[in-house]
Amino acid sequence: xxxxxxxxxxxxxxxxxxxxxxxxxxxxxxxxxxxxxxxxxxxxxxxxxxxxxxxxxxxxxxxxxxxxxxxxxxxxxxxxxxxxxxxxxxxxxxxxxxxxxxxxxxxxxxxxxxxxxxxxxxxxxxxxxxxxxxxxxxxxxxxxxxxxxxxxxxxxxxxxxxxxxxxxxxxxxxxxxxxxxxxxxxxxxxxxxxxxxxxxxxxxxxxxxxxxxxxxxxxxxxxxxxxxxxxxxxxxxxxxxxxxxxxxxxxxxxxxxxxxxxxxxxxxxxxxxxxxxxxxxxxxxxxxxxxxxxxxxxxxxxxxxxxxxxxxxxxxxxxxxxxxxxxxxxxxxxxxxxxxxxxxxxxxxxxxxxxxxxxxxxxxxxxxx
Numbered sequence: 001x002x003x004x005x006x007x008x009x010x011x012x013x014x015x016x017x018x019x020x021x022x023x024x025x026x027x028x029x030x031x032x033x034x035x036x037x038x039x040x041x042x043x044x045x046x047x048x049x050x051x052x053x054x055x056x057x058x059x060x061x062x063x064x065x066x067x068x069x070x071x072x073x074x075x076x077x078x079x080x081x082x083x084x085x086x087x088x089x090x091x092x093x094x095x096x097x098x099x100x101x102x103x104x105x106x107x108x109x110x111x112x113x114x115x116x117x118x119x120x121x122x123x124x125x126x127x128x129x130x131x132x133x134x135x136x137x138x139x140x141x142x143x144x145x146x147x148x149x150x151x152x153x154x155x156x157x158x159x160x161x162x163x164x165x166x167x168x169x170x171x172x173x174x175x176x177x178x179x180x181x182x183x184x185x186x187x188x189x190x191x192x193x194x195x196x197x198x199x200x201x202x203x204x205x206x207x208x209x210x211x212x213x214x215x216x217x218x219x220x221x222x223x224x225x226x227x228x229x230x231x232x233x234x235x236x237x238x239x240x241x242x243x244x245x246x247x248x249x250x251x252x253x254x255x256x257x258x259x260x261x262x263x264x265x266x267x268x269x270x271x272x273x274x275x276x277x278x279x280x281x282x283x284x285x286x287x288x289x290x291x292x293x294x295x296x297x298x299x300x301x302x303x304x305x306x307x308x309x310x311x312x313x314x315x316x317x318x319x320x321x322x323x324x325x326x327x328x329x330x331x332x333x334x335x336x337x338x339x340x341x342x343x344x345x346x347x348x349x350x351x352x353x354x355x356x357x358x359x360x361x362x363x364x365x366x367x368x369x
């Protein structure tokens with residue numbers, strides 16, 4: 001029963017904090033006009049939900065964590081055929097790769113690359129499991145009430161609505177492409193892309209600061225005076241924020257120890273894997289509200305700081321790639337980024353195995369000190 005509770009509590013904590021993290025990416029992307037096709041609670045997979053303003057919100061079959069599908073974050077150079085392929089598919093409404101290749105006078109491989117990239121952009125809808133061939137469709141279009149009202153006020157025709165896969169006229173292929181490109185992450189300047197990347201980390205840290213304020217200002221804490229008397233005190237918000245930043249600084253300093261050969265082993269020894277988090281979560285949850293708030297704040301800070309590590313595919317690793325591209329004016333290829341991500345995953349797997357082993361030993365021997 002204890003193991004079931006540990007798994008349950010850890011799932012609640014990590015799932016909620018990852019969801020908040022992804023919410024930061026979603027809010028930043030939308031603030032800069034970038035299309036986000038999905039914002040889900042849970043791991044990628046079958047889902048239930050609703051679509052609003054071009055984004056599908058919902059819950060997946062495995063409600064652990066969450067993700068925001070920000071469009072245009074693929075690495076490498078863009079396909080040179082995006083503009084003509086997009087126009088060709090919109091004019092047909094529904095077509096397979098060979099149809100588009102014939103319409104544009106390009107190879108099937110070039111058509112596939114362009115269609116696949118446009119699907120990642122959210123500009124076209126890719127093949128489904130029910131499709132016998134590699135079928136692509138133009139997306140459904142539902143003019144918003146504001147668009148309709150603005151058109152009526154200006155005396156312009158009401159924007160047309162189209163069903164999924166329905167053919168539609170394309171008067172100017174370049175304007176169509178530009179309107180889609182402007183909604184992509186990769187179309188933004190460096191500073192906006194950087195903000196989107198660190199927004200998840202910022203959300204985790206802000207959430208932790210909020211929890212510190214609730215704990216230290218609203219609930220308060222017991223402290224021992226110089227005379228040995230226990231008194232209950234409530235800090236003011238500024239003091240609580242200062243305390244929160246001091247804790248964040250301590251975590252940053254601890255994580256930085258991973259890059260110091262003299263302290264790396266001790267840093268790993270002092271860390272905990274998801275197994276350790278699960279074991280600790282039960283104790284914190286059973287200790288009451290204050291302990292739960294402290295635990296959420298601790299894990300939220302750790303999750304945020306760890307995501308800043310300069311290792312792909314973490315946010316910090318992607319930020320390093322963005323800085324490299326900015327300084328060298330070179331584009332990192334998809335293959336290179338995949339290699340870097342694979343190396344990063346292997347590194348994290350090594351850390352996980354070491355920490356999981358020590359967490360299991362701590363749990364077996366009851367030594368969490």
